[in-house]
Amino acid sequence: MKVEVSTAIEEVTRQFPDTAISTREDGQGGAYVVIERVPIGPRFTPMETWMGFQIPAQYPYADIYPVFIGGEVVRADGILLVAPVTAGHSFEGRPAIQVSRRNSAAQNGMQRVSAKLLKVLNYLETMP
Numbered sequence: 001m002k003v004e005v006s007t008a009i010e011e012v013t014r015q016f017p018d019t020a021i022s023t024r025e026d027g028q029g030g031a032y033v034v035i036e037r038v039p040i041g042p043r044f045t046p047m048e049t050w051m052g053f054q055i056p057a058q059y060p061y062a063d064i065y066p067v068f069i070g071g072e073v074v075r076a077d078g079i080l081l082v083a084p085v086t087a088g089h090s091f092e093g094r095p096a097i098q099v100s101r102r103n104s105a106a107q108n109g110m111q112r113v114s115a116k117l118l119k120v121l122n123y124l125e126t127m128p
Contacts (some may be wrong), residue, residue: 002029005055008113009033013115023093029057034092040069040124044074051117052091060110065102067120071095085127099124 012033013021019037026032034052041047054061055124068091074081079088084100098119 001025002057002059004059005029005031005057007074008055008059011114015086015117019121026054026057030055032060033091034094038069038121038123040073043076043125044073046070046073049073050094051120052094052096053113055113062110062114063102063111064113065067066098066100067098067116068098069093069124071097073097085124 009031011025012035016035016038019035021036022034024032033052033053034050036050037048037049039048039056049072052068053064053066056066068089071087071089071094081097085097086100087097089096089098101120101123103115
């Protein structure tokens with residue numbers, strides 16, 4: 001695993017200090033990461049789920065995309081999830097929902113895992 005990737009994992013551990021975080025090297029210098037308990041707010045049932053993503057070997061010059069949450073998550077208001085939040089995926093052997101929030105500027109500058117996760121959580125909080 002590249003130093004930049006392991007540093008990013010340390011950053012995630014500081015960002016989510018009260019939960020277990022598992023990692024698995026991807027064999028190319030990156031890693032798959034699962035944060036076990038992430039609050040996603042009252043708009044969803046359950047209000048807490050896991051979040052998973054791959055930190056690619058090109059990090060910090062590559063986007064963290066896509067990000068996944070638990071496949072059991074539904075909107076509390078009963079409205080079905082629609083793109084860019086789509087069900088029917090899997091991540092690390094778990095049923096998952098993909099949250100597609102691509103950073104189109106990723107190739108032009110350094111990325112931060114913590115910023116990406118906050119972007120996804122903000123989107124879930126404010127999505128229509």
